Amino acid sequence: MIVGIKNKIDNFYIVKNYRNIYHYVKPYKIRALLAVFITLPVGMMDAIIAMALKPYMDVVMIEKNLAASSYIPLLIVLFSLLQSGFNYSSTYLNAWVGAKISSGLKYDLFKRLMRYEARFFDRNTSGNIQMRFNSDVDSACTGFLNNMKLFTTRFFSSLSLITVLLMNSWKLAIVALIVLVGALYPLTTIRKRIGNIMARTVFSGAAVMTHYTEAFNGNRVVMSYNLHDRLLRKFLKALNEVFTLSMKMVQRTGILSPLMHFIISLGIAAIIWLGSYLIVHSDLSPGGFVSFITALLLLYQPVKSIGNDYNAMQISLMAMERVFDLIKASPSITDRPSAQPLERICSGISYKNVWFEYEKDKPVLQDINLQVKVGETVALVGNSGGGKSTLVSLLPRFYDVTSGHVFIDNVDIRDITIDSLRDKIAVVFQDNFLFSGTIRENILMGKENASPDELNCALRSSCLEEFVTSLELGLDTEIGERGVLLSGGQKQRVAIARAFLKNAPIVILDEATSALDNKSEAVVQEAIENLMKDRTVFVIAHRLSTVRNADKIVVINHGEIKEIGTHEELIAQKDSEYASLYYTQFD
DSSP, rough: OHHHHHHTHHHHHHHHHHHHHHHHHHGHHHHHHHHHHHHHHHHHHHHHHHHHHHIIEEEEEEETTTTHHHHHHHHHHHHHHHHHHHHHHHHHHHHHHHHHHHHHHHHHHHHHHTTHHHHHHHHSOOOHIIIIIIIIIHHHHHHHHHHHHHHHHHHHHHHHHHHHHHHOHHHHHHHHHHHHHHGGGGGGGHHHHHHOOOOOOOHHHHHHHHHHHHHHHHHHHHHHOOOHHHHHHHHHHHHHHHHHHHHHHHHTTTTHHHHHHHHHHHHHHHHHHHHHHHHHTSSSOHHHHHHHHHHHHHHHHHHHHHHHHHHHHHHHHHHHHHHHHHHHHHSSOOOTTTTTTOOOOOEEEEEEEEEEETTTTTEEEEEEEEETTTTTTTEEEEEETHHHHHHTTTTTTTSSOEEEEEEEEEGGGGGGGGHHHHHHEEEEOSSOOOSSSBHHHHHSOOTTTOHHHHHHHHHTTTHHHHHHHHHSGGOOOOOOOOTTSHHHHHHHHHHHHHHHHOSOOOOOSSTTTSSOOOHHHHHHHHHHHHHTTEEEEEEEOOOOOTTTTTTTEEEEEEEEEEEEOOHHHHHTTTTTTHHHHHHHHHO
């Protein structure tokens, strides 16, 4: 009853979120129900102990009858033993069901995370994603199960104990219940007082996790620039923010338990005073009074600490809300209901009046019009930040255009299923991400069921064969997280081999050699030239020597196409931007 009254305070939130989580409980509902039913005797046995004290006091201590002194203690021990066994069983079943629910939620959240658009990752830190997609699930599941177990145990315990109170004295029971309601009343306003702090605490906790991630991924930068002290200061600032918010939480919730304790003490004092009066006037036996006080203390005991528990419950409820907000949210880039799979590319790709902006009213691309025929190699050049990478990012729908259209064979790519569209595109980035595992596992991400012949062909074409054969474990060599055990050129060639296996008709090369030294660049460039054969290719390069043979060179600056033509055509125009860039580099 105690937790039942407390939970009514947040009835809307609890009902809404428990209804959502039932979908994940349903496959394990038999075990979950069993865990709940086991708590019934756990709660009711408190009342049995309180009831046993009445005959013990009246018969043994008042009437001096020793016959009852032997079996009553044995019954108390027996019931306590049963209560302990049921309690353990309930705890085990709750933990089992909780782990299953947590796994189901994390799986669904991770599945959604895999489908979020690039803009989502641009706007969230790694710490924020870890907090919302992992830590919040643990908090939500733990809170759900703890609340469920606590509610059922205390509900039936409270009913049993209230029955004992009424059996002993209905007059004292009325006073006790009035005090109970008064003690719980302060909880009615606490959610509003802590809601804002809860949200800020989550973000500050995510910031701390981001510092750990950055320290791990950027460890070489930290060492090479001696950033230890600077990052420590930033980390300390984040910790201080967490500390400040924690203290504000204590300030707003810490008064609850002492206040409830005081109200309960007033109630106990009133019960003792009224009980003494009833005993003197023979309206209540001493044994009944002892039994009543014992039941009352067992009923009031959870209320004294409910303020501390309430904070944890609110955290779990808000975590549950955030989890289901993510589950219900849909990525902004999805398949249209009428979208059709892309089987082949026959004519080419075209950008028609394309505008794009990351932030409202700040266009990155402005009125882009571009035609690319099948089999053409198109080089995108221009100053940094001009919009080259953004332009090619629109083709696999990493982002959607703000206005205008991108067509493949005169079909808007938004009318093509995302998976079939991306199946036709292979991307080699400047800094290609390699997953922890072996070289083989990373290459096979291009085609999971590739045959040994296809794999060997990819190794040869990407100029990786000699390097792999020099390794003791060959393709089964572990490369570490993010491929940290490989050089830059080796990582690029693994990424190119992955693209070879994918065998996509469209290839995007986003400054794939700009971060390499001359020797590594020569080897990687040979691998890239192999990859470009018989494919439609978009090349982004700052080194103009690598794009001289392109069928079409597109100069993009400030989000606009300034010039289009071959190398010879553009270099012949002495006042062209391309000629200026070219001569600046080679002079």
